[in-house]
Amino acid sequence: MSDIICTSGSKTRCSSKVNEDTESTAWVAVFSLTMGVFGLLTAEYLPASLLTPMAAELGVSEALAGQAVTVTAVIAAFSGLLLPVITRNFDRRSVLLGLSALMIASNLLVAISSSLTILLLMRVFLGVALGGFWAMAAAVTMRLVPASVFPRALSIVFSGIAVGSVVAVPLGSYLGGLFGWRSAFFAAAAIGLVTLIFQLVTLPKLPPRATTAGLRSVLDVVLRPGIAMGMLGCILAHTGHYALFTYIRPFLESTAGVNADGLALLLLGFGLANFAGTLLGGWMMERSLRATLVVMPALVGIAGLSLAFLNVTGLGLALLVAFWGLVFGGVPVAWSTWVARSVPDQAESAGGMVVASVQGAIAAGAAAGGFMFGLSGIIGVFVSGSCVILVAALLIMLCVKMPALRTGESKTAGVHL
Numbered sequence: 303m304s305d306i307i308c309t310s311g312s313k314t315r316c317s318s319k320v321n322e323d324t325e326s327t328a329w330v331a332v333f334s335l336t337m338g339v340f341g342l343l344t345a346e347y348l349p350a351s352l353l354t355p356m357a358a359e360l361g362v363s364e365a366l367a368g369q370a371v372t373v374t375a376v377i378a379a380f381s382g383l384l385l386p387v388i389t390r391n392f393d394r395r396s397v398l399l400g401l402s403a404l405m406i407a408s409n410l411l412v413a414i415s416s417s418l419t420i421l422l423l424m425r426v427f428l429g430v431a432l433g434g435f436w437a438m439a440a441a442v443t444m445r446l447v448p449a450s451v452f453p454r455a456l457s458i459v460f461s462g463i464a465v466g467s468v469v470a471v472p473l474g475s476y477l478g479g480l481f482g483w484r485s486a487f488f489a490a491a492a493i494g495l496v497t498l499i500f501q502l503v504t505l506p507k508l509p510p511r512a513t514t515a516g517l518r519s520v521l522d523v524v525l526r527p528g529i530a531m532g533m534l535g536c537i538l539a540h541t542g543h544y545a546l547f548t549y550i551r552p553f554l555e556s557t558a559g560v561n562a563d564g565l566a567l568l569l570l571g572f573g574l575a576n577f578a579g580t581l582l583g584g585w586m587m588e589r590s591l592r593a594t595l596v597v598m599p600a601l602v603g604i605a606g607l608s609l610a611f612l613n614v615t616g617l618g619l620a621l622l623v624a625f626w627g628l629v630f631g632g633v634p635v636a637w638s639t640w641v642a643r644s645v646p647d648q649a650e651s652a653g654g655m656v657v658a659s660v661q662g663a664i665a666a667g668a669a670a671g672g673f674m675f676g677l678s679g680i681i682g683v684f685v686s687g688s689c690v691i692l693v694a695a696l697l698i699m700l701c702v703k704m705p706a707l708r709t710g711e712s713k714t715a716g717v718h719l
Contacts (some may be wrong), residue, residue, distance in 0.1 A: 327504070328446045332455045335439055335498040336462040338402055342432045343410035343466030345409055345490045346374055346475070346664075351474035351569060352483040354555065359483070360418045364552050365672040371671070373422045374403045375665035376650040377429025380438070382657030385434035385439075394508035397434070398608050400497040404431040409491035433661060435656045443506055444609050463634065464580045466635055469571030472566045473548055473549070523645050523655055528703040532644065533655065534638045535698040537663045542691030543630055544667030545674070546606050546684055553680045554623075558615050571620055573626035581630015586632060587639055594636045600695035605689030610681050618717045634660070643705035705707040 347368040356553065357367040370650055389397045408427040413422035439459050447455045454482040474486040526532055546553075554560040554568060579598075605626040608614075614622055667687070674682045 312554050316448070319345060325508075327577060329455075329594050331504045331506060332443060332458055333445060334497070334501040335398075336461045337396065337500055338435055339459060339462030339465045340469075341462075341490070341493045342404070342405055342428070342435055343463050344493060345405060345428055345465060345471040345487075346371070346378075346432055347470035348486050348490060348630050351471040351551055351565070352478050352486060353551055355478055355483040356421075360421070362413075362418050363676075364549075366418065367621045367676045368548050368668055368672045368675075370422060371544075372665045372668040374425045374429040374432065375661040375663075375668065377426050378433035379658040379661035380434025381430045382437035382661065383433075385430070386437050386654060389434075391510050393510065394438060394445075395505045398438065398442065398505065399420045399498065399501055401435045402494060402501055403429040404428075406476045406494040406498060409487045409494060413487035413491065417619075419503075427457060429661075433657050435655045439442040442508060446506075460638065464577045464631065468570075470573075471550075472570035472573060475566040475569055476559065476711060477564060479566065525659040526645065529644060531697075532640060532702045533659050533703050535595070535694055536640075536656075537659050537666075538690055538694035538697065539602075539633055539637075540660050540663030540672070540688075541667040542606075542687045543602055543633070544664045545671035545687035546626075546667075548668040549675060549680060549683050550623075550669050551611070551677070552620075553684060556680055557609075557613070558619055560619075568620055568623050574629035575624040576631040579628040579678065580635050581631075582628065583632020587636060591636065591643075592699075592702075594632055595640065596695050596699045598629050598632045598636065599691050599698070602633070603633065603688040603691035603695065605629065606684050606691065607718070608682050610684040610688065640705065 349368070353364045353367050357364045358368065385397075386555070394689050404427050408424050408431065411424040411427075412421055415424060443455050443459050459469055473484075473489065477486040491556070524533065550572075551565060556567055560568060583594055584600065586598075605622060609622055609626070610618075611616075612622075638656065671683045671687060
């Protein structure tokens with residue numbers, strides 16, 4: 303208690319001490335949100351490295367097993383729009399803790415699933431948790447930290463996406479090779495448990511607010527001039543990428559004969575390069591947001607076509623896969639920046655819109671990839687997916703308007719709790 307009892311001559315020092323303690327607590331809570339995003343994205347991406355053994359044990363095709371990604375993404379898209387509205391009368395801390403618990407349950411039940419039907423049902427639960435948590439993360443971050451540091455805090459929260467992309471696929475491939483594919487989902491449940499405990503300790507109470515976004519506000523954002531065209535470009539870019547990424551393991555195994563150990567190393571290289579790509583994207587955006595939005599997806603399309611037609615192996619294959627990860631790393635960062643600059647006054651609505659767009663794109667990419675896999679094989683997946691990305695880059699270059707920077711924009715982004 304001595305830290306908060308002030309004499310008349312020490313009020314300034316006491317106030318400074320209280321502010322420092324409050325700020326420190328807030329940043330720890332921000333990190334707990336990062337862990338939540340990381341755990342959810344890790345769980346979402348796991349099937350991309352486990353399609354072959356999952357399909358073999360469950361007695362289905364790899365294309366059908368790939369719908370574990372599709373189901374999660376479809377549900378997450380709706381959850382991102384609906385869950386903030388459905389839970390608007392609940393404390394946000396309780397909602398986030400409930401979503402983390404749902405993530406744990408989903409991973410545990412997937413790990414013991416005896417059929418594809420049960421597995422897909424359990425992935426529905428993950429989709430609910432993923433969409434709701436992601437949609438509310440930005441608005442909760444605004445309540446945890448002062449407005450002046452909100453952009454930095456938000457970048458920390460969503461760095462969990464990049465770290466998840468680094469860890470999930472190689473972790474799944476490595477554990478699947480050693481102990482079977484189910485072990486990867488047990489590991490994801492363990493990550494979720496650590497996250498839940500940390501959030502339970504660090505997140506403050508966050509009473510509901512009357513300004514929680516509704517579906518009408520999301521529609522209003524979409525109908526603003528230029529927003530719909532921008533989101534179409536975002537959806538196409540992500541659809542093409544996830545058509546390729548969902549089926550990366552069958553591609554590497556069938557075209558280059560990569561074994562489990564080699565696959566883990568290639569996917570680790572992809573993930574590390576993807577993380578570096580988020581930094582590269584930030585550097586590029588400081589110079590030109592338009593160039594970032596156009597060039598990076600275009601390079602992803604070129605990388606995909608190169609993998610399909612150049613028949614590279616060994617070091618060349620590793621470098622090309624890493625290049626793909628690097629240039630895609632900046633794509634989500636660039637679109638988040640574009641949305642934030644375009645609709646700075648509707649953070650929660652924009653959050654739900656982005657979640658719905660990206661998760662819808664993941665679902666469409668995985669579903670379209672599965673269709674093309676069955677129709678024309680894995681090469682057809684990579685050619686068609688790459689062409690979709692190149693079309694997205696062309697659309698962005700010709701039709702998407704870039705928002706103007708606003709004076710003092712970063713200082714009005716958040717509200718201190």
